[in-house]
Amino acid sequence: MKENLYKYILGIADNSLILGQRLGELCGHGPSLETDIACTNISLDLFGQVRSYYQYAAKIIGDGRSEDDIAMLRKEREYVNVLLVEQPNTDFAYTIGRQFLFDVYHFLFLKELQKSHDLTLSAIATKSIKEVSYHQRFSSDWVKRLGDGTVESHQKMQDAIDSLWTYTDELFHQTEADKIIVSEGIGVDVTVLKAEYYATVSKILTESTLKVPKSKWFQKGGKEGIHTEHLGYLLSDLQYMQRTYPNMEW
């Protein structure tokens, strides 16, 4: 029970940690001051949420590991984030596309998690969803601006959506631990979110004059710890300080 809940919490938190780290890479490197600040603000929200999840996970597992240990000292295969969030900031269209495809899911997920029988998880969800509704507004707005913008911005946005599309189906996969936690009324059955997710995404893409990708070939593995080649590089950045100066504190 304890182990499953721990795994379940990591499944939620790792998505936010890795996406937060990706967005953080843009600090001082965003295409404009406003988007730079927006991406790092979203990153900060995600890290804040992550702290609440990892603090709770540390309490549940109770083996002396702290929230920082859980965040910083796992190996690549012990991270269970979806492949979508670890994809690199290839260009701004990719950053926005990744954010948009995740935000729509994240919002639907938190809406359900608010109803969890686990009071800590429902409290985190209720807090986070307010922030995530801003994230979704921001990314949807930019998908529309780029999609319905110039010929070049339209093409770049379409390319990003086409490439990232293959990572969307994994959002709705369940691990064995997920299934158990869902059956206990704690977890969210992500399989039922799928129809609404694709409907929302398709509506916004269409409004943005973009084509909804037709491909039915989807990548998976992140939830089982099998990642794309990008995660290792991301972790070497994320974990650098803890590995170089073990136990250092801010």
Next chain:
Amino acid sequence: MIKTEQHIDQKLFPILEQVSDPEIPVLSIMEMGVVRTAVIENNIVKVQITPTYSGCPAMDVIGEDIKKALKEKGYNSEIELILAPAWTTDWITPKGRKALEDYGIAAPLDAEADKSVLLDGKRLVKCTNCNSTNTRLVSQFGSTACKAQFQCDDCQEPFDYFKCLK
């Protein structure tokens, strides 16, 4: 289980009122509504605070500042961070809203108006410099997680708007 009301011991109120938000120094944490409980139990003050945004970096500082302020008045304290019920901009007091405006940050509108401002570009936010509502959104995100950037098209003043959180 979930408490929506505040429990503040009136004796402690003047002490807590002296603690300000480190990001917005003119605003007391009491006006901000982040202190949910402050009661004395066995000579220890138990304080519960709730973050405005999950990642708000000010929370650790606020916790430390509360401890220090109470210590100066001879109280030992324990600070607990709680998430439920989640903070909303409705908890900012009228005095707090006034302090924000005087500081140059437009206070949050109600949820509907906020949405039409941030999503549909409606001009409803009052410029903190000249009071005109001929203002436009520059960016949904600002210098801190809780703010958006605006500019007044009459007096040209750029200013922050405290986003509605409900």
